[in-house]
Amino acid sequence: MDGLGMKFKAFVYVTLKAGYSDPEGETTAHALRGLGYSVNDIRSSKAYEVTFEAADQAKSGKLVDEMCRRLLTNPTKDDYRFEISELK
Amino acid sequence: MDGLGMKFKAFVYVTLKAGYSDPEGETTAHALRGLGYSVNDIRSSKAYEVTFEAADQAKSGKLVDEMCRRLLTNPTKDDYRFEISELK
Numbered sequence: 001m002d003g004l005g006m007k008f009k010a011f012v013y014v015t016l017k018a019g020y021s022d023p024e025g026e027t028t029a030h031a032l033r034g035l036g037y038s039v040n041d042i043r044s045s046k047a048y049e050v051t052f053e054a055a056d057q058a059k060s061g062k063l064v065d066e067m068c069r070r071l072l073t074n075p076t077k078d079d080y081r082f083e084i085s086e087l088k
Numbered sequence: 089m090d091g092l093g094m095k096f097k098a099f100v101y102v103t104l105k106a107g108y109s110d111p112e113g114e115t116t117a118h119a120l121r122g123l124g125y126s127v128n129d130i131r132s133s134k135a136y137e138v139t140f141e142a143a144d145q146a147k148s149g150k151l152v153d154e155m156c157r158r159l160l161t162n163p164t165k166d167d168y169r170f171e172i173s174e175l176k
Contacts, residue, residue, distance in 0.1 A: 007128070013135060028136065032155055038141035039155075040095070045135045047101060048116065053126035067120055067127075 005055045007087040010064045014073050014080045015045040048072060051087070060084050095141055095175040096148045102161050102168045103133040136160060139175070148172050 016022050025042040032039045050067070054060040064082050073080045104110050113130040120127045138155070142148040152170050161168045 015135075015137070025136070028159070029138075031159055032138075035155075035158060037151060037155060040139040040141070042139070043137040045137065047103075047133045047135045048113070049103070049131040049133065050117075050120075051128040051130070053128070063125060067123075067125060070123060071116070071119055 005053060006057075006060070007051070007053055008060045008084050009087050010048075010050045010052070010060075010082050010084045012048040012050060012064065012068060012072055012080060012082040013045055014047070014068075014078050015043060017077055017079050020077055057084075057086065060086075093141060093143045094145075094148070095139070096172050097175055098136075098138045098140070098148070098152045098170050098172045100136040100138060100152065100156060100160055100168060100170040101133055102135070102156075102166050103131060105165055105167050108165055145172075145174065148174075 022043055025044040028044065029039045029042040032042070050064065052060075052063065054063050061084060064084060068080045068082065069075060110131055113132040116132065117127045117130040120130070138152065140148075140151065142151050149172060152172060156168045156170065157163060
């Protein structure tokens with residue numbers, strides 16, 4: 001195991017890159033309009049709340065970025081961003 | 089249509105309530121551990137980026153809360169939270 005030590009929580013958001021159509025978002029927007037809401041656009045996305053251990057703060061960001069690229073996202077079609085906070 | 093006027097963007101996060109098992113999160117955590125990461129726990133969730141119109145700021149929160157309860161979430165098993173910002 002890599003980087004045991006401090007405990008962190010990361011919120012990772014995975015969205016489709018601009019230009020990729022998002023049928024789930026389009027259908028949801030259509031349904032909300034049918035209910036009477038003035039919805040212009042909806043983009044649907046995935047989110048992950050990851051609790052993990054790392055040696056220090058600097059290392060934690062590197063690890064989450066690696067997890068995103070290796071497993072949590074598809075670099076061809078997804079964009080991602082994340083926020084990390086230390087757990088005491 | 090209700091509340092035409094100002095334009096807002098809401099980020100809505102939908103997570104399973106505590107106590108509901110999350111097979112996707114568990115499988116993802118297992119896979120990341122297999123790659124060597126010290127992952128304790130992962131909760132997966134859905135997120136929506138909703139662009140919509142409302143009469144004013146106070147009304148915008150009420151509308152998004154209504155959209156969540158009526159369509160975006162299942163109140164029996166989901167928790168949700170949202171952030172709203174005005175679009176200029």
